[in-house]
Amino acid sequence: MVPLIFHHLAIGFVLSYPAVLTPAITGNGTRNGTEVQATKGEAAWVAAAYSMTGGLGFLMLPPLMQLYGRRFINATMNLIIFLGWIIIALSPNVPTLLAGRAIQGLSFGGLYICSILAGEYSHPKRRGFFIIFKITATSIGELICHGFGFTLSWRQMAWLASIPPALAALGTVFWPESPSWLAYKGRFDECLTSFEWIRGKDMESKREVKELITAQKKLRNMKRTKKSGLLIRNLKAMRSKEFLKPFTVVLMRQV
Incomplete structure (x- = not known):
C-alpha cells in the first residue's frame, strides 16, 4: 500500500x-x-x-x-x-x-x-x-x-x-500482481501464490481465494460475448451516471 x-x-x-x-x-x-x-x-x-x-x-x-x-x-x-x-x-x-x-x-x-x-x-x-x-x-x-x-x-x-x-x-x-487480475486472466496458480503472499495462508484467506477463483472459472465458462455486443454494452456504460459523474469531476477539477 x-x-x-x-x-x-x-x-x-x-x-x-x-x-x-x-x-x-x-x-x-x-x-x-x-x-x-x-x-x-x-x-x-x-x-x-x-x-x-x-x-x-x-x-x-x-x-x-x-x-x-x-x-x-x-x-x-x-x-x-x-x-x-x-x-x-x-x-x-x-x-x-x-x-x-x-x-x-x-x-x-x-x-x-x-x-x-x-x-x-x-x-x-x-x-x-x-x-x-x-x-x-x-x-x-x-x-x-x-x-x-x-x-x-x-x-x-x-x-x-x-x-x-x-x-x-x-x-x-x-x-506481486493483483490476485483478482490474475484470476480474471485465468492464471489461477499465480493467483493463489499472489494471494498467499499478500494475505497469508490462514483459513479465511484460503476460503476467500477459493471463492475468487471459483467465481472467475464460472465466468470464463459462460458463453463469450460477441464484439458487437461488447461495444454496445460499453457505450451504454459510458452513458450511465456512474461513469458520467467521475468523468465530469476529472474535466472540471481545476476549472
Whole structure:
C-alpha cells in the first residue's frame, strides 16, 4: 500500500503546484530567479493543462489496467507524473511548462484506480483505513507544496515533487500482481501464490481465494460475448451516471 500513498502524495504536489509556479512566472522574475516569463493568460493555461488531459487519462487507464495488470498501470501512472516534473524542472519556456503539466494530466484517472487497487490488495477490515489514509496523503502533499513554496523556487519545487512518484514507481517493482487480475486472466496458480503472499495462508484467506477463483472459472465458462455486443454494452456504460459523474469531476477539477 505504500506506493499508493506515495502516488496520492504526488497528486497533492501536482494539484498545488500552480500556487508556486504562477506568481513566479507572472511576476518580475526576481523572487524565484526565473528567466521564464508568462502573461496571466498563459499561466492560466499552464495551470489548467493538467485537467484538460485528465479526461483522456481517465478513459485510457482503466482499459490498460485490464489488459496489462495492476503493477503495470501503477508504475505507468507514477512514471508519467515523474516525467512531467522533469520536463517542468528543465523547462526553458512556457510551451514546455504547458507540455509538462499536460503529460501529468494523463495520470489523473489514478485517483480512482488507486481505490480499486486498495480494495484488491488489502484485507477487507483494513480497506477503509487505507482509502482514507491515501486521500489524506493528497492533502499532505498539498500542504508540503504550499509550505515549501515560500522558500523554494518553482524549479526546486519541481525537483522535490518528483521524489514521491519515483518512489511509488520503484515500490511497485516489489509488488506481486493483483490476485483478482490474475484470476480474471485465468492464471489461477499465480493467483493463489499472489494471494498467499499478500494475505497469508490462514483459513479465511484460503476460503476467500477459493471463492475468487471459483467465481472467475464460472465466468470464463459462460458463453463469450460477441464484439458487437461488447461495444454496445460499453457505450451504454459510458452513458450511465456512474461513469458520467467521475468523468465530469476529472474535466472540471481545476476549472
